[in-house]
Amino acid sequence: MSERDIGEVILDVRNISLSFGGVKALQNISFDVREHEVRAIIGPNGAGKSSMLNCINGVYHPQGGEIAFLGEVRSDMNTHHAAESGIGRTFQNLALFKGMSVIDNLMTGRNLKMKTGLLAQAFHLGPARAEEVRERKFVEHIIDFLEIQAYRKTPVGRLPYGLQKRVDLGRALAGEPRLLLLDEPMAGMNMEEKQDMCRFVLDINDEFGTTIVLIEHDMSVVMDISDRVVVLDYGSKIGDGTPDEVRSNPEVIKAYLGESH
Amino acid sequence: MAAKKNGPIAALGAVLAAGLLAPLFTGSAPGFYIEVLLGGLMAGVLYSLVALGFVLIFKASGVFNFAQGAMVLFAALALARLAEWLPGWIGIPAGYPALALAFVLAAGIMVAVAWVIERVVLRPLVAQDPVALLMATLGVTFFLDGFGQTIWGSNIYAINLGISKDPTFILPSVFQGGILISKEDLVATVIATALVILLALFFQKTATGRALRAVADDHQAAQSIGIPLNRIWVIVWSVAGFVALVAGMVWGSKLGVQFSIAQLALKALPVVILGGFTSIPGAIVGGLIIGVGEKMSEVFLGPPLVKLWDLAGGGIENWFAYVLALLFLMVRPEGLFGEKHIDRV
Amino acid sequence: MFYRENGQFKSSYREDQQLLGIRQDRWFIFALIAFAFLAVPYLASDYMFRAILIPFLIVSLAAIGLNLLVGYCGQISLGHAAFMSVGAYAAYNLVVHFPQLNFIVVLVLAGFISALIGTVFGLPSLQIKGLYLGVATLAAQFFIDWVFARVKWFTNYSPSGSVSTAQIDMLGWTVNTPVEKYLMVLAIVIVFALMAKNLVRGHIGRSWMAMRDMDVAAEVIGIRPVHAKLSAFAVSAFYAGVAGALWGFVHLGSWEPAAFSINFSLNLLFMIIIGGMGSILGSFIGAAFIVLLPITLNQVLPVMGRWVGMNFSTAFASHLEFMIFGALIIFFLVVEPLGLARLWSIGKEKLRLWPFPH
Numbered sequence: 001m002s003e004r005d006i007g008e009v010i011l012d013v014r015n016i017s018l019s020f021g022g023v024k025a026l027q028n029i030s031f032d033v034r035e036h037e038v039r040a041i042i043g044p045n046g047a048g049k050s051s052m053l054n055c056i057n058g059v060y061h062p063q064g065g066e067i068a069f070l071g072e073v074r075s076d077m078n079t080h081h082a083a084e085s086g087i088g089r090t091f092q093n094l095a096l097f098k099g100m101s102v103i104d105n106l107m108t109g110r111n112l113k114m115k116t117g118l119l120a121q122a123f124h125l126g127p128a129r130a131e132e133v134r135e136r137k138f139v140e141h142i143i144d145f146l147e148i149q150a151y152r153k154t155p156v157g158r159l160p161y162g163l164q165k166r167v168d169l170g171r172a173l174a175g176e177p178r179l180l181l182l183d184e185p186m187a188g189m190n191m192e193e194k195q196d197m198c199r200f201v202l203d204i205n206d207e208f209g210t211t212i213v214l215i216e217h218d219m220s221v222v223m224d225i226s227d228r229v230v231v232l233d234y235g236s237k238i239g240d241g242t243p244d245e246v247r248s249n250p251e252v253i254k255a256y257l258g259e260s261h
Numbered sequence: 262m263a264a265k266k267n268g269p270i271a272a273l274g275a276v277l278a279a280g281l282l283a284p285l286f287t288g289s290a291p292g293f294y295i296e297v298l299l300g301g302l303m304a305g306v307l308y309s310l311v312a313l314g315f316v317l318i319f320k321a322s323g324v325f326n327f328a329q330g331a332m333v334l335f336a337a338l339a340l341a342r343l344a345e346w347l348p349g350w351i352g353i354p355a356g357y358p359a360l361a362l363a364f365v366l367a368a369g370i371m372v373a374v375a376w377v378i379e380r381v382v383l384r385p386l387v388a389q390d391p392v393a394l395l396m397a398t399l400g401v402t403f404f405l406d407g408f409g410q411t412i413w414g415s416n417i418y419a420i421n422l423g424i425s426k427d428p429t430f431i432l433p434s435v436f437q438g439g440i441l442i443s444k445e446d447l448v449a450t451v452i453a454t455a456l457v458i459l460l461a462l463f464f465q466k467t468a469t470g471r472a473l474r475a476v477a478d479d480h481q482a483a484q485s486i487g488i489p490l491n492r493i494w495v496i497v498w499s500v501a502g503f504v505a506l507v508a509g510m511v512w513g514s515k516l517g518v519q520f521s522i523a524q525l526a527l528k529a530l531p532v533v534i535l536g537g538f539t540s541i542p543g544a545i546v547g548g549l550i551i552g553v554g555e556k557m558s559e560v561f562l563g564p565p566l567v568k569l570w571d572l573a574g575g576g577i578e579n580w581f582a583y584v585l586a587l588l589f590l591m592v593r594p595e596g597l598f599g600e601k602h603i604d605r606v
Numbered sequence: 607m608f609y610r611e612n613g614q615f616k617s618s619y620r621e622d623q624q625l626l627g628i629r630q631d632r633w634f635i636f637a638l639i640a641f642a643f644l645a646v647p648y649l650a651s652d653y654m655f656r657a658i659l660i661p662f663l664i665v666s667l668a669a670i671g672l673n674l675l676v677g678y679c680g681q682i683s684l685g686h687a688a689f690m691s692v693g694a695y696a697a698y699n700l701v702v703h704f705p706q707l708n709f710i711v712v713l714v715l716a717g718f719i720s721a722l723i724g725t726v727f728g729l730p731s732l733q734i735k736g737l738y739l740g741v742a743t744l745a746a747q748f749f750i751d752w753v754f755a756r757v758k759w760f761t762n763y764s765p766s767g768s769v770s771t772a773q774i775d776m777l778g779w780t781v782n783t784p785v786e787k788y789l790m791v792l793a794i795v796i797v798f799a800l801m802a803k804n805l806v807r808g809h810i811g812r813s814w815m816a817m818r819d820m821d822v823a824a825e826v827i828g829i830r831p832v833h834a835k836l837s838a839f840a841v842s843a844f845y846a847g848v849a850g851a852l853w854g855f856v857h858l859g860s861w862e863p864a865a866f867s868i869n870f871s872l873n874l875l876f877m878i879i880i881g882g883m884g885s886i887l888g889s890f891i892g893a894a895f896i897v898l899l900p901i902t903l904n905q906v907l908p909v910m911g912r913w914v915g916m917n918f919s920t921a922f923a924s925h926l927e928f929m930i931f932g933a934l935i936i937f938f939l940v941v942e943p944l945g946l947a948r949l950w951s952i953g954k955e956k957l958r959l960w961p962f963p964h
Contacts, residue, residue, distance in 0.1 A: 059826065083826060099819050108829070111827060118810060124804045128808060382936050392737065411922060
């Protein structure tokens with residue numbers, strides 16, 4: 001594990017509670033994330049991990065608690081504000097724009113940076129043209145980084161699953177996020193693909209300094225690449241610390257392996 | 262979330278109630294008011310008949326059958342023409358006997374139509390999103406329209422149920438001159454009520470009915486206990502076809518069988534939105550509200566507006582149902598009796 | 607063999623983003639446009655202009671508008687002809703009250719008015735989608751129908767309820783022969799199609815397609831649904847409005863509200879389903895199909911009737927039309943949801959490899 005220059009707290013989750021109808025998805029969760037670190041969220045299925053990410057970037061609105069990002073405290077984040085503030089995200093079930101090519105998917109990730117008006121676009125005037133080229137250059141860096149040059153113009157629906165996951169990552173990267181939320185980025189991948197994805201995640205953290213929060217089930221990956229880990233179970237936090245600390249936490253062991261009687 | 266919505270719902274309800282009662286306070290004769298009200302209710306019953314077909318299909322298969330109106334037209338055409346032709350073909354006396362046999366044959370035809378639609382249109386599209394299905398059933402509408410007119414002819418035909426077209430006047434002692442009621446509308450109401458009771462019995466008491474309700478609740482669960490989905494859908498569409506036949510018979514007797522009946526399909530959409538897509542009582546209540554609302558607004562709201570804004574005639578009935586549906590969609594999209602949808606990411 | 611990209615390298619992103627990247631495509635399109643402008647005026651008869659070419663062009667414009675909303679942005683509009691009627695009546699009233707205005711200005715203003723109305727009736731899309739939104743658009747159709755039929759101001763208090771237009775004046779050039787009308791409409795449609803192509807490959811087009819494909823993900827990357835949806839409605843209605851004004855002024859000459867009824871709306875929908883949703887070319891293909899089918903049937907059926915010894919009436923021709931439309935809608939939705947345009951592009955792909963199989 002490389003030495004990282006871990007900074008101040010940039011995300012502070014305080015007492016978040018979330019319920020759907022009668023179901024309590026999250027109960028009074030608190031943890032923080034420091035800049036430049038890789039923070040893993042783990043826990044059995046249904047523990048509320050995805051819901052937690054959804055609260056952080058505004059897809060779900062928690063009933064209680066607040067989230068502070070880069071010093072700004074909000075009890076109710078909305079998705080647009082999250083994107084503007086620099087929170088990027090990938091999805092467990094991909095959520096790619098199936099009707100578009102790889103490059104178009106990545107270019108939509110640049111949408112917040114593209115400001116030319118309707119008329120300029122309609123007539124493809126100077127500013128619009130220059131903007132397209134400029135953003136295209138940026139996106140090409142990401143394409144190089146993720147090694148998907150050969151698939152630029154392919155409709156994403158036609159790509160194999162592993163590559164689609166890479167495009168999802170690329171789209172999130174295109175927004176130049178300070179905080180990247182990865183929801184099971186390695187789900188459904190074989191050994192090789194997982195290694196590739198690990199490498200990408202670490203490179204992103206190294207080269208761009210992006211803070212990473214990831215949900216992951218593969219324990220070896222978690223232990224390997226994360227600085228700190230949060231453990232959730234049935235919507236409550238049962239562990240929080242370095243991978244070694246968490247690994248020897250009896251609560252965590254009980255949640256994953258059950259109790260021995 | 263619910264608290265936010267209650268305000269607008271209450272406001273809409275208040276406006277509708279005010280509109281309903283306003284004519285009583287602005288000087289129209291109570292007898293006339295009741296006439297219009299009853300006329301609206303009975304028109305509403307006829308709308309409900311068409312909407313019933315929608316709800317049945319939607320409940321069982323989640324498909325929005327835009328073709329229901331075309332099915333009504335097709336069925337009515339079949340009934341009218343068969344009743345005309347049978348005496349010539351097999352010597353059965355014209356009038357009720359021919360009509361009865363024609364009804365049976367038309368019912369058989371509608372079942373066949375239902376089977377074909379299920380096979381050709383529904384089964385291939387089962388995984389697509391509702392809008393694609395809507396457009397497919399639109400295609401079915403056009404096809405049935407052209408096909409129906411090719412086979413059965415494109416003039417206006419009469420269905421003679423033997424009900425006199427003379428109006429009756431009831432309660433002449435209570436209200437001056439009595440209240441005008443059309444006998445046909447009365448018969449239509451009776452038939453519709455009978456149909457609803459029949460359907461209710463079918464769904465509650467028979468094994469097939471139970472299977473249909475299971476499918477409506479949860480396709481996969483129903484399949485897992487061995488209910489044959491495709492057969493169920495054919496049955497549902499056949500029942501809807503039968504309902505279409507009854508609706509066609511009633512409307513055709515009243516208006517004559519003509520193309521405008523297909524336009525009923527569009528009108529039934531607001532009915533189902535008001536009532537809720539999955540509710541049979543909703544289809545009835547929705548139809549009644551639309552029927553009454555249309556008549557009332559045309560008769561009582563129309564003339565003042567014409568005078569106020571110097572309009573060239575009324576015609577509020579053309580859009581009343583849709584605008585009302587739109588308002589409902591804004592405050593209560595699941596309708597009065599429908600189920601709420603919760604979207605999870 | 608002929609349709610190869612060998613030797614055509616793109617050396618800048620600008621080149622890669624061209625609309626017509628392959629040289630053969632460029633030649634083809636330019637040749638087509640040249641043919642349309644230079645040759646057709648001499649080759650086509652007045653009947654062809656009036657009955658085929660002009661309606662085809664105008665209706666393509668409306669279809670492009672609808673396609674932007676439905677095919678690219680994933681919304682639904684069952685009453686798009688209503689926006690055409692807004693454009694037509696707006697143009698009419700502008701010409702009546704400001705007769706000195708240039709016709710192009712009138713068209714653009716009519717388009718803007720229609721865009722405004724389109725935005726208003728697009729507001730429900732912020733709350734509801736799919737089927738429910740369809741009903742809202744039906745409300746728009748019937749309500750707008752009623753407004754133009756009843757509120758006398760719009761028809762300039764005409765006693766019959768219908769309006770008629772005078773000749774079109776453009777910068778001193780009067781447009782009244784079929785050829786002149788055709789050339790004017792052709793120019794307008796080409797410009798608008800180009801604009802649509804540009805919009806669709808720009809960031810606004812991508813935001814539309816993102817809303818269509820995965821609206822939650824689109825929001826998460828910062829696309830505002832309000833902007834995307836309402837801009838789609840506005841632009842789509844703008845196109846419909848201009849098309850409506852052209853339809854009324856150039857094709858019909860005089861019209862009553864029933865000219866823009868729900869049937870027209872449904873026809874527009876059919877055009878983009880058959881032609882191809884999410885494709886500008888598809889809008890043209892679909893429009894051509896819908897315009898040509900009735901005419902073809904009317905010519906062909908009597909001939910076929912003579913062969914089989916039956917007398918096919920014109921009524922039958924229109925019934926057959928309905929049946930074919932209906933069957934084709936179902937066929938395309940089941941077999942190829944992306945319509946004829948997709949079949950065309952599959953054909954092109956095969957052509958690029960020809961004579962090799964793969």
